[in-house]
Amino acid sequence: MAPKVLVSDKLSETAVQVFRDRGVEVDYLPDLGKDKDALLARIGDYDGLAIRSATKVTEKLLAAADRLKVIGRAGIGVDNVDVSAASKKGVIVMNTPFGNSVTTAEHAIAMMFAVARQLPEASASTHDGKWEKNRFMGVELFNKTLGVIGAGNIGSIVCDRALGLHMKVIAYDPYLSEERAKSMGVTKVDLDELLARADFITLHVPLTDKTRNILSAEAISKTKTGVRIINCARGGLVDEKALAEALKSGRVAGAAFDVFEVEPATDSPLFHLPNVVVTPHLGASTSEAQENVAIQVAEQMSDYLLTGAVQNALNMPSVTAEEAAVMGPWLKLAGHLGAFAGQLTDEPIKAINVLYDGNVSHMNLDALNCAAISGIMKATNPDVNLVSAPIIARERGIKIATTRQEKGGVFEGYMKLTVVTGKRERSIAGTVFSDGKPRFIQIKGITIDAEIGAHMLYTTNRDEPGIIGTLGHTLGDAGVNIANFTLGRSAQGGDAIALLYLDEAPNPEVLKQLEATGLFQQVRPLVFDVA
Template structure:
């Protein structure tokens, strides 16, 4: 039997090559190749192990005639064209948890740095000054740390902060009361956290929901003298607003390891009193680099030799026999998870995934994974069908999977119900012709719709003239309607409108729609 052949094209811990060899792969280590040099040799390999330097472009993938898997030692895969790789049948893997401790420790280090003004004190001391009276820091003991994001890294930061005798208040839509007790933190909404925290640290990915989560408005809600640390993603903080808050003294100190634009060479924050910066060093420790290298080698070797799939960004955990039958169900399940994730309000505590009729006869795990992937994509930028269940459980989300063998109104049905602070929210869908996903119920209202592209969700009073008003509004703004789907509880009661459009819907149109007579809620959706 021919041994799979792997190329390591970036500088990586030498133990990674040993793992490949021990697990039955041939391996070549050739860091520093130009794109042309890589394209010339990639056709010889089944696997490509990279860090951030190698760019896996369409040109490289076109030349990779036998490539089966690309493994990124680290989280970020901006240097890999994942859609193109998927079209080529190439699995893309990463190692999303290999640098968690390192990043958490860097956040703690920056908390100390802003608490005691260490960088500025060091600079002036080494310049020959002795500015002892210019630096009055604050103790961490007894202070409240506000944790925005209580996942893997956030939970590690919480444990370290508790060890420093800090109090920890955490905001995370997926944090349950039980998980908060287990972590030893107080669960709170965002406004409460902003009002209570002496220090705030962010540990959430950058998504539509988290972009500028510390906006100018939210920074104004913080207590005077707060200190802020971000080792997660650039774009979580309005950097211009943060500078103004530092200049005014409302924010006493801030430390950023990540910036909205990187490399950050001319940030307006540079030179601002109380500001500390590092050049995206969260994962930069010897231990983290070793961990991610070993993990990517183990994952890739397992896939190439045994067919096992771990932390794949574009492939579910499926056997070859199950895949054809499950593929349309997984498409339906992911759309339902995405829909309920975009529409549900408040903290999510439980999720129930029910399968009826033909869906009940299939393996539940891939369908469950697809639902969770759709749901978690609203909050995480590295989620996939493999790691979504882990991410959900890590946040304490209670997951319940139920199969009903008895056929109901539809030959096959998948229902997703989430429990939130505002009550249960449920959506259901089926397959037309055993392959075309369709929404058939949303929050108890029957409605048939295809979930795709850009959509507008409206809850309104069922009254004459509304359809004309919304159609006119969209037409006036040059927005073309693709499909128009209606449902209502009863005549004159609450109604739902779900329509698809040909382009993203601007915020100005959302606000205008909210102002229409009889409208209760307007939400832009994307699939």
């Protein structure tokens, strides 16, 4: 059955057609997002939800979304989506951070020009029939110092445009390397130096606990007298009351704001102040940007629903369609390793360690980790998936460690998963053969070669005669067929294991009979999702 997507906000017809052309069933109901009760009644019918800013994806809505796998936001901001609740529900949340980058950067540059030359006031004055040429004395951008707070995708475009205007550009960004700054042609500085040196300051960071009020009253007091401040990123990055006071005192010569602490902004301390340019969150408001983000979100959602490719997800590592094709068997293996460990672990888990060797060590390890953790967590929570599993692990205080190494064994690549509890460590390793089938190759340090089936039986014992006969006889009498039988031991007379691939699940009575023989230390049925 084809996946089904609901578009509950206004999206371009081109984007809606992308879903149809890709074979995704789509309902285009652009006004439904404004009616939360109607949306709540219908959301259970869909695998995907495509939105803009009107639709509010709350915890209550997610609770009713039994089929939902992915939410796509046409745009960068996801303030209208409860990402935490979506993650716990196992729903991927995607946005389109690059579709409106040029548009937003251009708006910031336009706002800088506007506040430098007082263009809105001059326009209004001239429209009123006045000719106040001497009143509107502006400043040049040429040779001025622009301080860019946040040199990511949009910020880097602003830097490039400013350099084209022959401005001196300095940038503050904790994640900006010296090499990257040099290649961009900008100077990396700390925040205090930026505040002290910049003639213009423009912000291009997301709103987080760390960036909220990054331009506080204290920060504004450190700025160069006569600075002009531009914010086309997110409301809440600047203390608007403190900025208004600095504008009134003359410390700040002008400001240009496209975003506000409260939106829609019907009132702000910045309104009606001289040389303050304000626009109603127009950063992404060009026809090109709106079309780009709409098409991009339709393509991303279609890719995920049809191929498993993940792009621009906020709560899961990205996996390209090419990666998904190559990694598919390894993702299955990671899930099987996790499922094995999870079904055998009865105590609280303290840590999960994953070793990647050889060719697999060069793959997308974040995604493989998610698959392994998901496999473990499914033992106690069948509804968990690659999105929600890391959240659950983090909430339980489980430490995740990853090690990669170059080829160190007979296999081209393999994975080894170790689960640590307060009582023991349990490890299992596996690989993917050239036929694309995952195999278990080591359990408890004992080498094996086991095909993985939906129903398996795992036993541990001392290496002694009679084990094979007992297993075969007991299962045969119960009518349980053995598809594959794998044995391994640490040494003659030492620890031994058996892993049986069965055509069906053994009933509890069979397990009790095996335990009653006294030959086995452990008898555990295992279930694997091999679909």
